[in-house]
Amino acid sequence: MRSTFKQLYYINRAKVKADGTTAVLCRITIDGKNSVITTGVYCKPEDFNAKKGEVKDGKANGTLLKFRERIGQTYGQILKEQGVISAELLKSTLTGVNAVPVTLLLTGTEELERLEKRSVEIKSRSTYRQSVIFQECLRQYLLTLGKEDIVFSEISEQFGLSYKVFLLKDMGCSTDKMNKCLCWLNRLVYIAVDREIIRSNPLEDVAYEKKNPPRLLHISRGELKLMMETPMEDPMLELARRMFIFSSLTGLAYVDIYRLYPHHIGKTANNRIYIREKRGKTNVEAFIPLHPIAERILLLYNTTDDTKPVFPLPIRDILWHEIHAIGNALEFKENLSHHQARHTFGTLLLSAGISIESIAKMMGHTNIATTQVYAKVTDQKISDDMDKLMEKRKTMNTNAIK
Numbered sequence: 001m002r003s004t005f006k007q008l009y010y011i012n013r014a015k016v017k018a019d020g021t022t023a024v025l026c027r028i029t030i031d032g033k034n035s036v037i038t039t040g041v042y043c044k045p046e047d048f049n050a051k052k053g054e055v056k057d058g059k060a061n062g063t064l065l066k067f068r069e070r071i072g073q074t075y076g077q078i079l080k081e082q083g084v085i086s087a088e089l090l091k092s093t094l095t096g097v098n099a100v101p102v103t104l105l106l107t108g109t110e111e112l113e114r115l116e117k118r119s120v121e122i123k124s125r126s127t128y129r130q131s132v133i134f135q136e137c138l139r140q141y142l143l144t145l146g147k148e149d150i151v152f153s154e155i156s157e158q159f160g161l162s163y164k165v166f167l168l169k170d171m172g173c174s175t176d177k178m179n180k181c182l183c184w185l186n187r188l189v190y191i192a193v194d195r196e197i198i199r200s201n202p203l204e205d206v207a208y209e210k211k212n213p214p215r216l217l218h219i220s221r222g223e224l225k226l227m228m229e230t231p232m233e234d235p236m237l238e239l240a241r242r243m244f245i246f247s248s249l250t251g252l253a254y255v256d257i258y259r260l261y262p263h264h265i266g267k268t269a270n271n272r273i274y275i276r277e278k279r280g281k282t283n284v285e286a287f288i289p290l291h292p293i294a295e296r297i298l299l300l301y302n303t304t305d306d307t308k309p310v311f312p313l314p315i316r317d318i319l320w321h322e323i324h325a326i327g328n329a330l331e332f333k334e335n336l337s338h339h340q341a342r343h344t345f346g347t348l349l350l351s352a353g354i355s356i357e358s359i360a361k362m363m364g365h366t367n368i369a370t371t372q373v374y375a376k377v378t379d380q381k382i383s384d385d386m387d388k389l390m391e392k393r394k395t396m397n398t399n400a401i402k
Contacts, residue, residue, distance in 0.1 A: 005030050005075055007068060009053030013045050020044050024055065024064065028071065028087045033196070035087035037094060039067050070094070083153035086196030102197050103149040105142070107188045108135045122280045124255040124316065134184035137173075141166050152192040160185065160206035179208045217334055218343035224248055226330055228293065240322035242297050243311065247341035248348070249294040251363045254319070254338045255280040260310045262303050273298070279364040286364030346371065 008027040016022045021042040027034050041063050043055040054061050074093055078085045082102060089102070101107045112131055119128040141163050142150060150159075160182070167173040167181050182203075189201050219227075228245055232238040243257060252260070256279055264277040273295050275288045290298065301310050313319065316338065327336025334340075342363070349359050360371040 004032070007071055009039070009064065009068075010050060011043070011045060011048050016045065017042070024048065024060075026067070026071070028090055030085060030087045030090065033087050035091040037091050039064060041067075082151055082197070084198050088196055102192075103151050104155065104185075104188055105135070105139060105149040107152075107191055108138060108184075111188065111191065122255060123258055124280060126316075130180070131184060134181045137167065137171060137181045138163075138185060140171070144170070152189065152198045155189065155198075156202050157205055160203040164206070164209075175209045182206065182208060217337070217340045218347045219248075219332065219336075219340060221348065223330070223332060224344060224348075227326070230330060232326070232329075236319075237322050237326060239311075239313070240319050241326055242300075243313070243319070244323055244326070244336075244338060244341045246294050246297045247338065248344045249291040250275065250288050251342055251345035251349075251359075252277070252286070252288070253279070253281065253342055254313075254316045256286070256364075257311060258309065258313050258316070261308075262306045262310060265298070265303055265310075277364075282364060282366055284364045284366050286362060288362045 006029045008029070009024060010027065011022045011024055013022065021044055024039045024041040024043060025036055026039050027036050041055065041060050043057065043060060047056040049055070054064065071090070071094065075085060075090055078090060078093060101110055112128070112135060115128045115131055116125075119125040142148065144166065163185065164178060164182065167178040168175075173181065186201065186203055189198070189203055192198050193201055224245070227241060230241075232241050243254070246252070247254070247257060250257075252275070256277060259280060260275070260277060264275055266274055266276060268274060268289070273290045275290065276285060278285050298310065301312070302308050303310060320338065323336050323338050327334070346359055346363060349362070350356070356368055356371050360368055363371060365371045
């Protein structure tokens with residue numbers, strides 16, 4: 001579908017230079033949206049013919065004519081190559097300044113650069129690392145099509161459907177990974193929509209697959225007790241052990257422990273120590289009264305100098321190997337990772353009968369649904385809830401008879 005396209009030449013009479021001239025500007029309008037670009041031509045306000053978009057000087061008019069023709073030619077070229085065009089895209093192409101990428105992988109590379117900078121700010125590289133994998137899956141798919149990249153205008157619903165088949169059959173991806181790869185693809189396409197490179201997302205009807213119930217790995221109460229009873233001789237291993245235990249008793253993710261400072265620590269009226277900190281991932285505040293064991297770990301480190309973090313931690317990638325080694329040393333069935341500590345916290349609290357609302361507040365979740373995913377509902381908990389419901393109904397029926 002061809003766009004509506006207009007050029008309007010005008011001057012800003014309120015902005016006149018010291019020599020008495022002002023710039024001739026061009027407003028490009030495409031599909032009702034406009035962008036302004038300077039022509040490089042200057043004239044005195046009285047020498048400009050607003051109706052014709054011309055100036056009195058013949059040489060300057062020749063420059064304007066060439067400029068008008070260049071805009072028209074560039075417009076036609078972009079429309080031919082990409083099928084769609086916007087005022088901002090036309091301006092970027094004409095000026096060559098801050099030109100936005102119009103192909104899928106280039107946009108992905110740009111987004112990865114943004115995520116890498118963000119990972120430094122929040123001191124967590126997990127999202128960036130996963131996105132690198134999703135970008136590589138896209139690149140591999142394009143290679144099967146004989147392409148090194150693809151312009152957004154060539155992406156169709158069939159492109160998305162074929163990509164799903166490629167991920168599941170050729171790459172052997174799980175449903176969860178396939179959905180995440182598709183999510184990355186949609187993310188890049190929506191960036192193109194926001195930049196008006198394409199009008200809409202052609203993949204909107206490409207459905208995600210129904211995910212299997214999440215396998216939330218956590219350690220048992222017995223395994224946590226074993227870890228507590230097994231100090232490590234190596235200083236780095238011992239630090240990793242303490243941090244896993246601390247996370248299991250506070251629900252704090254590694255990035256939040258890494259960014260924990262003395263000013264996040266407080267005391268209640270009855271002298272109970274607590275932590276109040278905004279989560280790095282969601283910026284939602286978590287409020288956690290400390291378990292006595294977590295309190296003892298905390299007091300081994302910096303709780304007074306607010307110019308330094310509480311714990312002397314390396315980046316997570318370094319400590320990951322130590323935590324993995326601890327799991328092997330203790331002969332745990334599953335490979336141990338730091339995030340299992342957070343799952344363990346939610347599971348233990350729910351099993352102990354703590355309300356979902358309280359758990360959500362302590363874990364810094366934005367909604368109860370997230371907490372229900374994190375915390376594994378045990379058979380005992382379900383049984384207890386049913387007993388409470390039956391007792392409540394029994395009381396109601398008794399009162400109704402009276």
